[in-house]
Amino acid sequence: MIREGIFRIWAGLLFVGLLFPSMGVVAQIAKCQDADGKWYYGNFASDDCAQSDVTHMDGSGNVLGRESLSLTEEELAQARKTAEHEIELQARLDLEMVERFRIADIYDTEQDIARARGNKLQTVEQQRATADTLLILRRNRLDQVTEGLATANPAATGMIERLTAEQESLTSQVLEYEAAITEAELRKVEIDANYKRELTIYREAN
Numbered sequence: 505m506i507r508e509g510i511f512r513i514w515a516g517l518l519f520v521g522l523l524f525p526s527m528g529v530v531a532q533i534a535k536c537q538d539a540d541g542k543w544y545y546g547n548f549a550s551d552d553c554a555q556s557d558v559t560h561m562d563g564s565g566n567v568l569g570r571e572s573l574s575l576t577e578e579e580l581a582q583a584r585k586t587a588e589h590e591i592e593l594q595a596r597l598d599l600e601m602v603e604r605f606r607i608a609d610i611y612d613t614e615q616d617i618a619r620a621r622g623n624k625l626q627t628v629e630q631q632r633a634t635a636d637t638l639l640i641l642r643r644n645r646l647d648q649v650t651e652g653l654a655t656a657n658p659a660a661t662g663m664i665e666r667l668t669a670e671q672e673s674l675t676s677q678v679l680e681y682e683a684a685i686t687e688a689e690l691r692k693v694e695i696d697a698n699y700k701r702e703l704t705i706y707r708e709a710n
Contacts, residue, residue: 604709607702617706621699625692632688639681646674 611617649671656664 600705604705607705608709611702611706614703614706617699617703621695624695624699628688628691628695632685632692635681635684635688639678639685642674642677642681646671646678649674 611620649667653664653667653671656667658664
């Protein structure tokens with residue numbers, strides 16, 4: 505588990521060393537808190553707090569050093585996952601901030617957003633209308649060619665080859681225009697969604 509807020513304090517009160525410096529003997533009183541928040545005292549407190557991180561202090565309360573227990577593979581994996589999540593979250597926040605600045609720089613009023621949306625939709629609608637017209641023409645011609653092949657004299661091999669090639673070309677064009685129309689409809693939905701999002705961001709910023 506991630507050990508947050510769990511620590512062990514070793515307070516070295518150098519009683520003997522202070523009273524008898526020539527002896528060079530150090531007496532320590534240990535104090536630590538376990539994972540459940542219970543305190544332990546005495547030189548053997550370390551036995552009760554073996555799963556805690558350690559902070560070493562001198563008799564005046566000055567921190568001399570810290571020791572952290574090595575994380576397990578599970579804890580390391582969780583730590584990496586948490587760090588990656590925080591990085592992704594910060595990246596999203598940064599992108600949102602950039603988007604706010606962009607929108608504020610482009611639009612002065614909500615009417616500007618509505619106007620830009622209308623212009624984009626009009627352009628796509630014009631492209632879709634062109635594709636519709638061409639699709640009708642190609643379908644009509646394809647019907648004529650298909651009928652011509654059905655009634656062609658089998659001996660007229662040259663004409664049959666020409667009509668067959670044209671039929672294949674027209675079929676390909678029909679598919680392309682149908683795809684263009686579908687793409688235009690999807691584009692209109694995307695434009696509408698994008699400008700709704702921009703309008704929401706604009707309102708939040710103002």
